[in-house]
């Protein structure tokens with residue numbers, strides 16, 4: 001997609017951090033915005049920012065873990081604006097700790113938001129985006145933790161590796177319909193991700209609070225606005241991978257070398 005002017009963009013997790021920055025960046029390009037989140041106050045703040053940028057936003061309370069909620073979001077978005085051109089499946093949460101101590105509730109919560117949230121977005125929006133027969137783009141927020149497995153982030157890694165795999169296939173599946181796909185893989189970004197538990201539902205909260213310290217991320221901490229600019233340029237160029245931190249290059253290289261080595265060592 002070359003221009004977002006007068007297009008419609010839907011952003012889940014749009015009440016904070018990277019999601020809010022995406023809303024503001026798209027609004028700056030003249031797009032109409034559908035902000036989706038479970039945080040009403042945060043969404044209202046994002047909508048004010050969109051208005052300041054000279055564009056229109058609606059806010060739709062949405063829990064991405066629930067298919068019916070994401071389907072209602074799609075109904076509202078198409079109902080209000082007629083078309084949806086950009087869908088950002090961005091809502092996400094993180095837990096820290098080793099896999100042997102992860103609770104069932106950790107798995108359910110993190111996979112529910114980070115993986116099922118993306119799946120629900122695809123189920124609710126893609127058939128209608130195909131049917132409207134206009135160029136479009138889907139951005140799925142994964143993480144560098146979807147390409148490199150760090151100790152202490154196993155549950156999160158699992159969800160994000162799945163989002164990378166899903167996005168790689170989605171890009172192939174949607175090519176005939178002129179719908180591009182990008183998968184956003186940042187390292188540190190200055191957001192509220194470390195306070196993810198603020199939105200954790202009571203029935204998925206652990207009985208004993210976790211004493212685990214968050215994993216220290218290596219590399220720079222980028223501003224959400226800088227990440228949003230990278231996403232905009234990936235949409236324009238139809239680039240699949242949006243890898244925001246060059247600090248990750250060495251670790252990616254080592255992983256690929258180990259994979260190559262494994263093939264060579266294993267071959268008959």
Ligand SMILES: NC(=O)c1ccc[n+]([C@@H]2O[C@H](COP(=O)([O-])OP(=O)(O)OC[C@H]3O[C@@H](n4cnc5c(N)ncnc54)[C@H](O)[C@@H]3O)[C@@H](O)[C@H]2O)c1
Pocket residue numbers: 012013014015016017018019036037038039042062063064065090091092093094113141142143144185186187188189190191192193194195196199
């Ligand atoms: N900040 C980082 O360092 C970093 C690095 C890599 C990837 N990410 C990913 O970026 C994405 C955005 O996170 P962020 O860093 O902006 O964090 P953030 O906490 O600032 O924003 C996340 C948003 O998701 C919303 N959310 C949580 N559960 C939800 C649900 N069930 N339904 C709808 N919305 C829900 C929250 O209310 C919040 O507004 C996430 O997918 C995260 O995993 C962040």
